[in-house]
Amino acid sequence: MELKFFDKLSQNFTKLLNDKDDYNVIIEVEDKKQFTAHSNIIKCRSPYFCKELDTINPNENNIKTIIKPDISAQILDIILKYIYGGIVNLENIETGIIFDLMLAANKLELEELSKSLEKILIKDKASWLKTHFSLLYRTIFIYNNFKDLENFCNDIVVKYPSLIFDAEDFTSLQESALVSLLKRDDLQVKEVKIWEYIIKWGIAQNPTLPSNLDKWSKDNFLTLKTTLQHCLPYIRYFHIPELDTINPNENNIKTIIKPDISAQILDIILKYIYGGIVNLENIETGIIFDLMLAANKLELEELSKSLEKILIKDKASWLKTHFSLLYRTIFIYNNFKDLENFCNDIVVKYPSLIFDAEDFTSLQESALVSLLKRDDLQVKEVKIWEYIIKWGIAQNPTLSSNLYKWIVLPARTILISELPNRLKELFSTIISDDHAAEISSWIDRKNTIYPSTNYPHEFQLIFQASRNGFAPQTFWNMCHGHAGTVVIVKVKGTDEIIGGYNPLMWDNTSSGYKETKDSFIFSLKNGNIQNSILSRVKETRFAVYYYSKNSQTTYGLCFGCNFYILNNAKCVCSCDSNYEKDIKGKTGTFEIVDYEVFKVKKKTA
Incomplete structure (x- = not known):
């Protein structure tokens, strides 16, 4: 029979840890905080300490000092209690500390x-890991010992690859992280895109x-090949379009025929593929448009999307001049949603451009449906009905021209829900549904933005300065008693839209700082x-400030002195440390065009 007395042993060794009379090791951590230990114990328990102590010379008192400035006092205290007593108490320990403890x-x-x-962490703290995904992903691949966490992360990335591949700091990704993703068979990215x-x-x-691909030498290509030597074995070349269907010639060279792409455009595309650079200087807009279409055909999504944005932002006049070409082309594909919206924003205002055109009946079905979905189409419904009947008949030339020979369906016996009126009333004069969806996702602390057509919060306007007046006292009176509110401010003379979210109730009878961990301020794209810039509260005790009655004639809402509104249609933004980031770019007082306050609450079914 074997008797085990681990509990008492643990207690005795823990007591030894607290004994300051017989130590021979000092461990100095963050902020020069010092802990004492016994070399035989920590060497026995930790291979690291065993190796480290062998390299350190003792002082005149025969004491060795280990310096670990990258470990906090709290974490080393937990580790020493584990080393001596075999016990780790995680009760009331924040998840971030547990993560740092694991790394230490x-x-x-x-x-x-x-x-x-x-x-x-994986079993009980998955929500924290997902919330701090970027930190997690960038950290664990520095080491090679967290395979379970690597798999946890990669299980997310293979489903949502844009989290990593489209991140601004993608190119700083650890090679081991990139290779681990390339090994995955379920990575939801087309192989040609992975290659890019x-x-x-x-x-x-x-x-x-x-930077100029034309200047690359053979050695340059060899350098790139060497850099990618651990990645290349995991590229599924046979899944790259066209290459998998072409047989090589006697020299093992495959030839791709693309007669619909000009030499100029392919030259630009190859320089993009190899060098990641597209020089559009002195390139005609028509060529940029054709380049976008070619990039789409070759499934170069990054390039295609970038060119689409450039055309809308910088070449709108060309698009309008060549509207017929644009409209007939983009709906052949299904990848130019921004251009589709650009076109439809014009057509809903000037519907005759399409509906009264001679070739209306040759319109793509997807184009017609996208217009019919619009609530702001400026055509009477009876006229729309006539147009779609005309279009539908034209798609079926074999239909009898004699309407009386057509089969007539019986009257409906069930009720159907009605579509909304075409003209949708705007809920705000400053922000759009896209903005509201973004704010809604911030309120719910989501990592991805809700769709603009399906976000879970309702924005109820309770105050509008241009309607109710800019006097701060009016704000305090009208917003008193309302909790969970979003403030939206339009800065004069710029495109800037700034604001903040206060989960607490506005109270014009109270004064002083109010504490909350859920408030934030922001700047919208x-x-x-x-x-957009999201800046969450950092000093929760100073999240929002309520002014006394005497001050309410001068001061309106205030978010931690980082962002507040004055009388005379002015606001102030500062770099105060109560919130994470500066949302304005510079400190100062600015004139505002208008500001709105919305009560935000969950939509009901």
Whole structure:
């Protein structure tokens, strides 16, 4: 029979840890905080300490000092209690600390502890891992010991590859992370697109390579090949379009025939594929349009989408001048949603461009349906009905020209739900549904933006300065008692739209700072402003500020002194540290055109 007395043993060794009389090791961590330990114990428990102590000379008191500035005092305290007593108490420990503890345990070669924490994070803290996905993904591949977490991450990335491949810092991805993704059979990216990504990544690892592909030497190509040597074996070349259907000649060379693509356009495309650069200087807009179509045919989505955006942003006049060509072309494909919307935004205002055109009946069905879906189509419904009957008959030339010979269906016996009126009332004069969907996703702390047609919150306008007045006192009176509100501000003379979300109730009888962890301020993409900025509260005690009655004549809403509104239609943005980021780009007082306050609540079914 074997008797085990681990509990008492653990207690005795834990007591030894707290004994300051017989130590011979000092471990200095972050902020120069020092812990004492016994060399025989920590060497026995940790291979890292065993190797480290062998390289350190003792001082005159025969004490060795280990410096670990990258480990916090809280984490080393937990680790030492584990080393001595075999116990780790994670109660009331934040998940971020558990993650850092796992990394520290791995560095100190405490495999048992590291693996246990890895399993706990995956099993019990999956939501935190997903919320901090970028941090997680960039960290675990630095090491090679977190295979379960690697698989956890890759299970997400293969379904949502844009999280990594379309990230701004994609080219700084660890090679091991990239290779682990390329090994996956279920990566939801077309092989030709994967090829583009790894070429882009490989070039970024060699900043000395010429930016002009025409100047590349044989050695340059060899450099790129060497950089990608661990990636290339996992490219499924047989899945790259066209190459898998072509037999090579006697020299093992395959020939692709593309008579519908000009030499000029293919030259641009090849330079993009190999060098990641497209020079549009002195290129006619018509060529850019054809280049976009060719890129779409060759499934170069990144290039195609970028050109689509350029055409809409910088070449709108050309698009309008060549509207018929544009409209007839883009609906042949199904990949130019932004251009489809650009066209339909014109057609709904000037429907005769399409409906009264001589070739209306040759219109693509997808184009017609996309117009019929629009609530703002400026045509009477009876007229729309006539148009689609005309179009439908034209698609069936064998139909009898005598209507009386047609089969007539009986009257319906069931009720059907009605479509909404064509003219949709705008809920805001400042923001769109796209903006509302983005704000809605921030409120719910989602990593991806809700679709603009299906976001879960309703925005109820409770205050509008241009309608109710810019006097701060009016804001305090009208918004008093409302909780869960979004403030939207349009800055004068720019495309800037800024604002904030306050989950707390506005109270004009209270004063001082109010605490919440859920408030945030923001700047929305609009016009020339390409990217939105989300800035969550950092100092939760100073999230929002409510002014006293005497001050409410001068000051309106205030988010932690980072963003607040004054009288005389002015607002102030500062770089105060209560929120994560500066949303305005510079500190100062700015005039505003208007601002709105919405009560935000979940939509009911």
